[in-house]
Amino acid sequence: MKLTRREFSAGLAAGLAAPALMRSAWAQGATIKIGMCVPVTGPAAEQGLWAQNGAKLALAAVNKAGGVLGRQVELVIEDDQTTNPGIVLAFSKLAAQSDIVAFLGSIRSTQVQAMAPDVIKVGKPVMIGGTNPDLTHSGNPWLFRFRPNDNYSGRVIADFGVTTLGKKKWAIVHSTDAFGTAGGKALTEALTKLGAPPVLDQGYANQSQDFTPVVLAVKQSGADVLGTYFTFENDLGIFARQLRQLGVNIPWVGSPSVVAVSSTKLAGPALFGTYGVADFAEDSSDTAKAFGKAYRDAYKTAPDNQSAWPYDAITILSAAINKAGSTDPNKIRDAILATQKFAGAEGEYNFDKNGDGLHGYNVVKNDKGKIVYDKHIDFND
Amino acid sequence: MSASDNMIPAPAVRSKPLIIRHLPYFIGAAVLVALAAGMQFDGYILNILLQATTFSIAVFGLSVVLGLCGQINLAQAAFFGFGAYAVGLGTADLHLNFWLCLVGGCAITLVAGAVLGMSTLRLGGHYLAMVTISFQQIVTLVMINAIWLTHGPDGVANIRRPELFQSSQSYLAFCVAMLAIVGYLVWHLPDTKLGRAMRAVRDNELAAGVNGIDVFRTKVSAFGLCALLGGLAGGLFAGGFAYVSPDQFSFAESIQFLTMSLLGGVASPIGSVIGTGLLILIPEWLRFLKSVPGLYLAIYGLSVILIIRFMPDGIWGFVSDAFTRMRAHSKAPPVAGALQLKPATSGGDVVLEVTGLSKHFGGLKAVDGVDIAVKRGSVHALIGPNGSGKTTTLNVLSGLYKATSGKIVLDGTDITNMAPHQRTAAGLGRTFQNIRLFRSMTALENVEIGAERPGNTMIGKGDDALTERAMEALTFVGLGSRANELISSFSYGHQRLIEIARALASNPTLLLLDEPAAGLNSTEKLELHELLKRIAAQGLTILIIDHDMTLVSEAAQHITVLNFGRRIADGESMAVLRHPDVVSAYLGSE
């Protein structure tokens, strides 16, 4: 027993060390390394691919412009399998490489929460796309958000629906995962503040095959406007189709997934005329347009927020390291927090003390399958 | 059978205390703990080791419930989650002490496992699979949706560790120590009374029941124990990773635990550790293939198929088999003294009194109002043509079937409504027509289970006394020298003798033999006859069912004849065999 255990642990050590040796041999070039945890497998593998695309696009631009601190920048990617244990391992694997100076974390809030204890231990900056407000408000100094958090999406959806569309009877449909629950709560709060508390607040479980009961609940609630937080585009596509089939045609303002590329493709005409808040809208600014063009040239498809935030993250992180003049984590942190009025693809970055870079959303409209920019709503508080 | 005659009686060899025999294990474990505490790991390896260590403990649970007891559990991740949430919510929300939460979590999972087990373990394998899957799904839904309790999909963050083990490294060492301790207990479990009962239940539930094992309670214990280990592992996991969320405890994780268990080898805790380690490491090793999404998980899936295909008993089973083959044959068993049979007696003249016994299957009256009275110290035979209801009668007597009506009194105790194991405790021993031994065990272990009968007055305290009694019984039937061989290496006739030895070791008040001569050749039949004489000589009452008229007429003093479920004759042997109704029942009436 003793012998076997020893042999086993020796094997384990060897097994773990082998890839590490390969890695260090391969990493002799004097590059600056940025780690990236991204779903390569699992339910969000598709989005993961876009995130990699966006990051690589920014990386190419940075390197073309001379790199960072005079060195080329290299992206080290690990698969987080779209799961929480997966990202914990992926991140700790990256963090074990001491020459990685900063990281790109996940767009999924629970994953960020899962990796957060390790982030504090590592003590290096991590750029995130998760939109749960708590992430940057719970005392972790190393998380920097490159998307507006859910407080803003809820407020923008409410503001646009109530003020611009003039609708007061709201039905809210949200997924029961962390993203949907937090979003639904934020929207409810914002609506209540505007004097239009929702008439229906309906959660659903991800990967549902059928939304008839949800649609009928919306129909019966007598709502004249629909606000949604959908996590997966598949679910959104099924819901949208059934909504139209059962004759619900009220205005619809939703979270970014409503105007995501794959939702538009999957749901087709069912999403025509809907509004979505989008942290990324191609027509919202010149920077966004430029990013859109570059992305199309490189990958032949339209970009969306999944690829825009990593693009901005790499761009701003590189600029910050250059400004800091060093790869010291604290100096990088200060430089990121000092980033103000920076025009990114997602919007204008004004970092606050919590590490939130963006404070508003674009509203875009699905105009017969084309996503068109409608307006930008920003908040100062 | 002559071997027993010239065997020199000698006391069984006393074994050294376990703690000393297993000293190398503890030294090895201590070294591992020291390594875990002392070596400088980076965060990645630390996380992998922590995950492997805690998962292994959960997989130990499966090696108990599945490997030892043969019951399936597809909800281990749910129990793992119970433990994790107990520690998570307890330390993060309620600010309770870590140890308190860990113990509380274990208690909750133990109760949950036992209750779930009690509700379904009376039913068989596939039912259990279904109920555990359902339980798993419901637990996941509650974790996600009962936000007031579990924080829902956000999960629980800021889980605390005990003051003593604040650093990750020391916490890992603590977990490795727990792994070593729990691993030791699980490793040792098969040799305890409960462990033997579990193995007996796995090998043959019916035989386990009639050998005095409470099958239901054994299964519930195994299930509760499995859940408990899951909960313990979950608690340790929560402390290690400081964050838990529902997706870590889903059905997919339960399947993963099961795969780990079967891949490593379900029979041993070493297998659990190997399986767990591999399933965590394989995807990590294959990460270099990540440029093609899905490729490395596809290879992982393929390796699962290949390992199962080429290593039927898991990796550890494969390794230990090869090891066993290389080693010489098992050591010689200790020499034993003569078997003493002292059937209990309440003083009455009749040991077994059956009155008006009936067993109906729907419209079929398999046994219909049968009376039997077996005199103390006699050999009594129950005979009848095929389909006359003999074996049904025996099964009603031993409790495998419930009597439709009638009364069975054993040595003054009414056993009509008792479960099989309770009847065994009351003093009933039996053998089966189609032999029911515990196939994965040695002859000695089989007989030990018989000797362990509750209420057996013939054994002293401790494992050594048990072994001594079992050796005596095996020697009595002439197989003492082969005690440490597996059942599969014995001939059919010898297996029958082992089954008789198993019943004798329990020192029964009445021995039921179901067609003991079936399938034996003429020499073996002769030996069996001799054996019955020697048993009867010690005053044990025997009720025998057989077709073999020579055996019955020579061995039995008293015969009861059944036909079409009714008693057609009863009395002194020779007289009964000449009874015209009996003759026509056997030869067919004109």
Added chain:
Amino acid sequence: MDLVLQLLFTGIGIGAVYALVALGFVLIFRATNVVNFAQGEFSMVAAYLMVVCVELGLPYWLSFVIALAGMALLGVIFNLGVYYPLRHRTYLPVIIATIGASILLSNSVLAIYGPQPQVLQGWFDTPGIQLGPVYLDSQYLLIIGVTILLVLFNFWFFEKTLLGKKLQATSQDKEMASLLGISVSTMIMITFIYSAVLGGLAGILVAPVLFVSIQMGSTIALKAFAATIIGGFGDVAGAIVGGLALGVIETFGAAYISVPYKDGFAFLVLIAFLVFRPQGIFGERVAEKA
């Protein structure tokens, strides 16, 4: 009332999907006593085959034939690679091997085709018809129709044809069947082919409604598995009834009790059945004959 009718239609529609996949579970279970955890992946693979063929510009019906032929081939490979080598072992190793196969299949498709979900056009051009207050989705109508046809086909096949009777005999008693000169391994091979084709059929039919994604198989399979249990393992009619019952139960449960707990109703009903009335769905004798 309108609401009830609409819910009933969707419940039966989605239930028919579960039933189709459940049928594949049951056939394999009856023949081999093993739960095939890769059954859902059969549906997913078939849907992708269909998408590939349609993208290549082949006519819909031809793509359909090719996809099902591909599934038959997959059934053969699956039997030879996963089940056959383990046929003399207990059910557990086989279950684990099917789990391995499920991981292998889904990730192979991911590796080959990439993670983007795909759209597959339905069989009909019109999306559905409005019948009074109830909207009938044309694809669901098709699925319900196919399910009814399959029930009739299975009845005819297993009760009236020699091959069907041989399959029946094999699933009931392998020893007896081989004594009668039936090749048991051929029968099991046919069962796997048939199950793979059935699973594939379900995948192709459901793809226009649920879209084509790597996960589509596993999500339906779990429900179909529950349906199989509710209907009684090992009973073809039970799989259909179980699937439909599950679809209706969860749709109404979602509408009238709770949407987030929708997936739980099936399992609650299941546990209640198993604990309080196991013989009600199975009628199987619990005691083993001594």
